[in-house]
Amino acid sequence: MDSRNQAPQKSSSFSSATTNKASREVDRNLSLGALRHGDHDRRSGAGATWEQIKEEGEEEEEDGSGDPGVSALSGEIDAFIHHGGVSIPETTLVKFADAVELQIAQSEKARDKWAADGNGELLLAAIARVAALAKNPEASTKYTSGARRVTTVMHHAMAFLENEFHGLLEPKAKDTCKLARRPPSFEQGGHEADRCVLQAPDTGVANTTAETTPPYPPETVDRLRSIADAMVGAGYVTECTQMFLVARRSAFEMSLLGLGYEKASIDDVVRMTWEALETEMATWIKAFRHSINVGFSTEHDLCSRVFAGRHASVGRAVFADLARCVMVNMLNFTEAVAMTKRSAEKLFKVLDMYEAIRDASPVIDAFLSASAEDEPAADSHRNALTDLKAEIAAAHSRIGESAASIFCELESSIRADAGRQPVPGGAVHPLTRYVMNYLKYTCEFNSTLEQVFRQHRRRDDDGGNPFAAQLTDVMELLNTNLEGKSRLYKDPALSNIFLMNNGRYMLQKIRGSPETNAMLGETWARKQSTNLRQYHKNYQRETWNRVLTLLRDDGVLTVKGHVQKPLVKERFKQFNSAMDDIHKTQGAWVVSDEQLQSELRVSIAAVVVPAYRSFLGRFAQSFSAGRQSEKYVKLSGEDLEGIIDDLFDGNPSSMSRRR
Template sequence: MRSICFHPKTPSFASPLRTATAPPKQSSRRGEGSSSGGGRLSDSVIDKIIQETREMVEKWDPEATTYARVTSLFYENKREAAQFIKCVNGLHRAMHALVTKDSSSPKLEDAQGLMVTAMKRLQKELFQILSMNRAYLDPESVSARSSRVSARSSISDYSNDGLPEDDARVVGDSIVEVEEASTVAMEDLRSIAECMIASGYAKECMSVYHVVRKSIIDEGLFRLGVEKLNHSQIGKMDWEVLELKIKRWLDVVKVSVKTLFTGERVLCDHVFGSSNVIRESCFSAISRDSAMLLFGFPELVARSKRSPPEKVFRLLDLYTAISDHWPEIDSIFAFDSTATVRSQAITALIRLGESVRAMLADFEASIQKDSSKTVVPGGGVHPLTVHSMNYLSLLADYANILSDIFPDRPPPSKFPLPESYFNSPHPEDGEISATSQRFAWLILVLLCKLDVKAKRYKDISLSYLFLANNLRHVVSKVQESNLLSLLGGAWIERHEGKVKQFTLNYERLAWEPLLSALPEDPSAEITPAVAREHFRRFSASFEEAYRNQSSTVVPNPNLRDEMKVSIARKLGRAYQTFYNTHRMTADATTIRFTPDDIGNYLSDLFFGSVDSSNPSLSSPSPSSHRRRSGSSH
């Protein structure tokens, strides 16, 4: 909003408005416009002008002959059309001279009659040119013309795209044809408009132009799918239907701003270039209602209440579209009479921003108020974690827009971030933005909620595994999304360290007690009876621990492998040493597990699907071991 409200006007349309000359002054009476030197015309010159004009006007009087009624002067004979305009301009000068000499002269009444007939002809020509050249005066052709891209460069572009040379020439010829037809039509319209305005018939000129061109704008928006909707209709729509309309609007606004309204503004500026007042009035009358309809839709969507949390992404899309196109909107509708269009676009941004802030507040509240008592089996990833991180990772794609919606606004003070939360080992990284703090805040709210949910596990080791799994999921989502650029490497390093600490706590509580069943020094000499007792205690302890941990799950394959290696290193190494040293002193019934058996059992852990219903465990089959090992990668 700051960049929009204080953005300098783009020069494409704004500059000419400041530098254009004022429109010529019009006389209070029709046909009595000012004319430099008009009063110095002699009677003979005036008579000659009136006679030449009479011949030209009567020839093309649409009520005089069928030929004149059905034929276009500007289409049939450009030279004669130019002569017609010249005669009318001369007649205007002659009328001004007559008024100066004798305002009651019969010649003046005669000239006025000719002027009325001439204006009817020009009105007809104006309508015919606008109607017959719709294809060449469509906004796309006009807006493309304003970019001043030459036909030669267009042909080169098509050739470079891989079209055969002959095809490229055909395409190029077509482009040239459209540009030439568009240019000719625009010049004809301008000459007619200047003549009618100078002669005091601006109202009639604008009326014809308005009728034709407004229908084109209205039809264009209708074909693009823009509908006239109200707040009640939007509020009653199913979200799926409304979302489709939003997606269509996002496509429509690009075409409307860059082609439809831009082309109309270019055409209007060209045709009525002689008068700032008239071109403003005409463009405003043609485009204002349609533009208000177009930019009113986002505000209606922002005000609607019935929608899912995912609505925030569509709101951000709407906000982005208006924000990205604001320079063009501000430039195209720079007139005072179209200020309502600019105001409507800004109002839509304000409403969208308010809705986004409200929805993110609701999102944060939904995390804090989550009261589900479900304990995820095996210490897996909680649905709240999955949903929240999917939401935040998508939200991070709109970080630039969110920095506009939440300018320098810190997280709520009622739940402050720890002072060390953003401590970075690299001071040169600079200060953390308000947007980054907001994302870190929301993740912290989630982690605090997960701490509460971890306490629901009766087995403390499972609570640590739950925290490790969920924090690992959070870190992974940050790493694979734009959250990484917001939170930074120091955040990742710090939270990976927390994951490591959680896993160590889990291993300490779940597996390290087995080491107490072995001698402090596994390789020390002991009696066979003591060795057999250690084997029995270790076997019993391992069976119990395995049964307790058989349903545990670690979804992240990398974390799963790291934990298996860590447990095997601590447990397997000690048992391997004890087994190698004392296996000869114990009988087969005492030694329930070999070191390889221990490794195989451990490799089957953390998939959450191990069958531990039998009180006595047997060694996993090699095929099972290979299957699970393969599925972990």
């Protein structure tokens, strides 16, 4: 059956669904590749004659492949374009232009434009010939009327290709990612829109574990490549690349919107509450990492596929422009964050941003390296990527400076905390809890903060870790602050309990965090333990030395073997009063650390109880049994142990109530 009588079928990659030997031969002769200098010679043989070339065109017409007018004239047109000195009638130019325009008109009316004649590649080949004629100086000088007609058809053809290129780039309704309606950028609450992501093919440039889908099916990419090849070859590189750039930038922004990210102005960011800003920062980090690790790889691959072969440099330039456009908008957010009021709670999200930006630089370096290998000569797209790398480095520096300043604000906060009200019971001060918990989480970023302080807070640290040195400064400052607060207590014993509580809390927090412990080191821990032992000794001296003095026979209670009963009575009265006072006051004091509480009670009992039992054994028989004994000897050894066990649990009591 004659192929011209068959109904056109849908094609993919501009190829007919059914082809025969004749159509394949036409496709080889009329493909865009035939317009490259020297290609025609290789197929027709060196020194091909005009008659041979013309016979090829006539054979194609007899085969019935494609439009007969275009096919019959293509051989003459190719000879004119590629063989200097070959002349053709001006009417041939006009007829060829008319035939191509008719072919375009038929394609414009068809549902599947690229299957109108059974083979879209034939139409592109014809359009490429028109473009070559329009640029041919001999045609423009020898055939004025024909050249004008060719130029008119070329403009029509380029408009047609622009429409087709744009239509292929725009997502179809069924393929459009249906994004969940996102609340305004600054609203709170968890929300996760359906993700519309870009593919991250294995380009060797960036690795990602994200599940992605291709932005276009393979047949669409093939069509885009063919149209781009025709448009760029015709000199319409600006129109082609701008359409591609606008479409892909829009698609990129839609994918980020699917991740919940929306652009916000610097003024909006600066005015945000911390709760709103924290949400925006988390969303930005997710979107930024997606862009670097997924989006860029996808777009790089797509650009290299659409602008392939001799137009590869165009694709690299498009990718570089796209990457820079996307990143400039995203990096504006980092500048806005750096301008917000610095406060301690922002540190961790700022460090997350710092790490995300830091990790982006090697990815851009990889694209730059790949570009240098493909095309060593410097060009505009490499300059764009170099500019982008510089902008990322600047954003990294701004965020790093902000992180360093935020951490240093902690020192200012400690210095400014000069409260005049002591914590009841000598308990752990809220400042101590806040600082130590803050440092615990801060030290989880220890390697990052080391980078930050090495870059932004240079100090004479003998080549050591500048963040560790900064951390030591904070601990010394906190200790100094707490020593000042301890003087708010009128009772020196309670001052030492306060210092013990806070010092023990600090030590436990440090030892409970491997990162913090590694940063401060054993030297600091040993110094802190020494301080704690000193506070303990000071407390015992202030409270119990006076009690032990009452239980000591210093040569006054017995004279020449005789007990001085009035003095013994007074000693018992003083001891009972002292223990009642200690029980009542120190029972209200707080030692929340169970181990420290136990250590204090055991150390007190180990000294006081044996001394009291000895005193009781020597002088209790001085009193007659009955009321006199009960009046002065109010505590047994077991009672004294019970009083000591009641200390430091925050429950004030008196000896009489206990009994």
